Amino acid sequence: MISVKNLVKTYLGEVPTYALKGVSLEVAAGEFVALMGRSGSGKSTFLHQLGLLDTPTEGEVTIDSVDVLKLSETERTRFRLEHLGYVFQEYALIAEFTALENVYFPAMALGEGEAKDRAAHLLDLVDLGSRLHHQPHEMSGGEQQRVAIARSLINNPKVLFADEPTANLDTESSATVFQLFQKLNRDLNQTILVVTHEPEDKQYVDRVVWMRDGVIES
Amino acid sequence: MTSTDIKAAFFIAYKTISKGHKSTLALIVFILSLSFFNLMFVSGFLSGFSDGIIRSMVETTTAHLAVLPQEEPIKKEYIIDQASVRAGIETIPGIVATAAHYQLGGSFAYDKEKDGVFTYVSAPIIAVNQTEEKAVLNIADHMVSGEFPDTLQKDEIILGANLAGGFGTEQTTDLGGVVVGDTVAVVYGNGVSRTYTVRGIFRVTIGGIGGTAFVSVKEAEAILSTFNTASEIMVKADLTKYTLDEYAARIESLYPELVVEKYTTRLSTVGILVAAFNIIALIVSVISIIVAAITIFVMIYVNAVSKRRQIGILKAIGIKESIIELSYVIQSIFYASLAVFFGMLLVFFAVIPFLDARPIMMPYGEATLVFTTVGIIINIVSLLVSGLLAGFVPAKMVARENILTSIWG
Numbered sequence A: 001m002i003s004v005k006n007l008v009k010t011y012l013g014e015v016p017t018y019a020l021k022g023v024s025l026e027v028a029a030g031e032f033v034a035l036m037g038r039s040g041s042g043k044s045t046f047l048h049q050l051g052l053l054d055t056p057t058e059g060e061v062t063i064d065s066v067d068v069l070k071l072s073e074t075e076r077t078r079f080r081l082e083h084l085g086y087v088f089q090e091y092a093l094i095a096e097f098t099a100l101e102n103v104y105f106p107a108m109a110l111g112e113g114e115a116k117d118r119a120a121h122l123l124d125l126v127d128l129g130s131r132l133h134h135q136p137h138e139m140s141g142g143e144q145q146r147v148a149i150a151r152s153l154i155n156n157p158k159v160l161f162a163d164e165p166t167a168n169l170d171t172e173s174s175a176t177v178f179q180l181f182q183k184l185n186r187d188l189n190q191t192i193l194v195v196t197h198e199p200e201d202k203q204y205v206d207r208v209v210w211m212r213d214g215v216i217e218s
Numbered sequence B: 001m002t003s004t005d006i007k008a009a010f011f012i013a014y015k016t017i018s019k020g021h022k023s024t025l026a027l028i029v030f031i032l033s034l035s036f037f038n039l040m041f042v043s044g045f046l047s048g049f050s051d052g053i054i055r056s057m058v059e060t061t062t063a064h065l066a067v068l069p070q071e072e073p074i075k076k077e078y079i080i081d082q083a084s085v086r087a088g089i090e091t092i093p094g095i096v097a098t099a100a101h102y103q104l105g106g107s108f109a110y111d112k113e114k115d116g117v118f119t120y121v122s123a124p125i126i127a128v129n130q131t132e133e134k135a136v137l138n139i140a141d142h143m144v145s146g147e148f149p150d151t152l153q154k155d156e157i158i159l160g161a162n163l164a165g166g167f168g169t170e171q172t173t174d175l176g177g178v179v180v181g182d183t184v185a186v187v188y189g190n191g192v193s194r195t196y197t198v199r200g201i202f203r204v205t206i207g208g209i210g211g212t213a214f215v216s217v218k219e220a221e222a223i224l225s226t227f228n229t230a231s232e233i234m235v236k237a238d239l240t241k242y243t244l245d246e247y248a249a250r251i252e253s254l255y256p257e258l259v260v261e262k263y264t265t266r267l268s269t270v271g272i273l274v275a276a277f278n279i280i281a282l283i284v285s286v287i288s289i290i291v292a293a294i295t296i297f298v299m300i301y302v303n304a305v306s307k308r309r310q311i312g313i314l315k316a317i318g319i320k321e322s323i324i325e326l327s328y329v330i331q332s333i334f335y336a337s338l339a340v341f342f343g344m345l346l347v348f349f350a351v352i353p354f355l356d357a358r359p360i361m362m363p364y365g366e367a368t369l370v371f372t373t374v375g376i377i378i379n380i381v382s383l384l385v386s387g388l389l390a391g392f393v394p395a396k397m398v399a400r401e402n403i404l405t406s407i408w409g
Helices: A043-050 A073-083 A099-109 A115-125 A141-153 A171-188 A199-204 B003-019 B022-062 B082-090 B217-224 B244-254 B268-306 B308-316 B321-357 B373-399 B403-408
Strands: A002-011 A017-027 A032-037 A058-063 A084-087 A159-163 A191-195 A207-212 B065-068 B095-110 B119-128 B143-146 B156-160 B183-188 B193-202 B213-216 B232-237 B259-262
Touching: A002 A043, A017 A043, A032 A043, A032 A171, A032 A199, A043 A058, A043 A159, A043 A191, A073 A084, A084 A141, A099 A115, A099 A141, A099 B003, A115 A141, A141 A159, A141 A171, A159 A171, A171 A191, A171 A199, B003 B321, B022 B268, B022 B321, B022 B373, B065 B244, B082 B095, B082 B232, B082 B244, B095 B217, B119 B217, B156 B183, B213 B217, B232 B244, B244 B259, B268 B308, B268 B321, B268 B373, B308 B321, B308 B373, B308 B403, B321 B373
Parallel strands: A032 A191, A032 A207, A084 A159, A159 A191, B119 B213, B156 B193
Antiparallel strands: A002 A017, A002 A058, B065 B232, B065 B259, B095 B119, B095 B183, B095 B232, B143 B193, B156 B213, B183 B193
16 A cells, blocks of 8 residues: 655755655555654654655655655645545644534535535544534544544545644543544554554554664664 | 635635634724725715815806807907807707806906005906806805895996905905995906996805906996807706717817817816825825735734644645635635725715714815715725735745644744
8 A cells, every 4th residue: 555665854954854764664555554663763754754744855655556756736735635634643623613524624625515424424433423513622632633533534545644643632532542543444444554652552553663763673 | 726626715714704703803804994994085085175176166167168269260259149159059968058258357446445545456357147157157156245146237246255355365466355335446458447336255265266256248248349249158068968078079060160178178277286186096095905905914914824733734634725825815805895894884874974964164165075986896896806915925825834834833
């Protein structure tokens, strides 16, 4: 599903920062992979390159047989909307939208007519069927993160990227989120790549990729 | 941009407005309403000023059109058989009335204290048939003393306040305070001398008519030894039916030997004043539009910057920059539309009724706000277009930021 070859990311400046130093990785379809490592190891930077949120300095990234680094900016935006899902650390919901609107909006932007029903179904799936019309500020952090997960699934993404999705959650909510990821992975065969620094999260994933100083540890 | 994109942009804009802070919305609309009110009021007031001056000139001095004697191939002093010419002009549809004038000039002598010390002033004298004249010009409505009777006798004269003196601003060349019933002596340009009893004094401050005197047509014909001629024929027309140019063309086609002048060419220094006011009105309008545009720009920019993270999230999940930009443009047009609505309410349901109830007196009469449909449309379109641009530019500036910078700073 994902093939990464020799990915390099260098932030230029007076003192260049070598965030990724030639990273290669293969992720199979339906695999649930955790990227782990210390703070500053490059795991979030790596995820951002794969999720097309940033552009690497060198290397190749293929997602579902598409060489995504050759896409134009417009094509990348469209690719993100159609094929990728995101869950961020800080919930990242639109404050003025209800839970239901936050979930169905990406589908609406794709022009899909039955998005509301599917969004309601996804919110039901993440156990928020009773909070459809609540706004983010009316929900707990764990609930908001589950709304974000439901949103990430609305367009049936090929890959779901999650960047430290439980960093701001308590232990119970964190477990709920990872159990949800596990369920999505098993039931929907959803490919998931998650960045986390909590060792106990290893129990939920198929594979852990350890990073250190911009490279994958063998 | 597809219909789906537009729908998505409208959705973002709608939710941002409807679920955003109501106090912020109220403040934005309040400030923009004042900007639009400023635009409308200043342009309307200056237009009213120009309009009032022109109206005063047309009603007291120039009429809509003046028909003058033949100039080519031979210059003539008078229009011959003026009654027939006027009758011909009055057959033109839309012509309201005509009046014949004799233009004379003379030297006035006035002994205020009856002590043999005279004040001498030269002034133009217009001879009119007041029965006809009042259908075209309304000097009779500006009397400050005495009257302007329909049957002005041969030995009676009407003086402008600037010529009589003693009414308002002191003139360097007035007679020093003539009152109704006094006697003034006039020596005409052709040497004829007459003595008149002052029957009325009128006051018009716009243009030079206030320094003029009026006598009867019969008196002028006796002095000039002429009959049924005229120095000029003043024409009042209904400008809602045809344009000034169309009336002028119709008269010229009927009397090609005569010269037709529109009031717009007879405004002289008043015309220069009006032109200056129109330029000032234009400058003030442009400045008001720029101020309104900057206001919208700042507000949309602050709004967009405060929502940088949200914009970053939208871009991250695959929403096109153009959708985000359009959503901000829709918001700014919405703010501008509300500003137009409330600004119009303020002008038409507060300021105009206030000016009606407590009018401000100007030299030409009561100050009024004058708006044309085209002018109002230009003001509205100007604000909406400036809102569109002032909404688009800051949205573009924020939306083009790197996704990660937008979300995490």
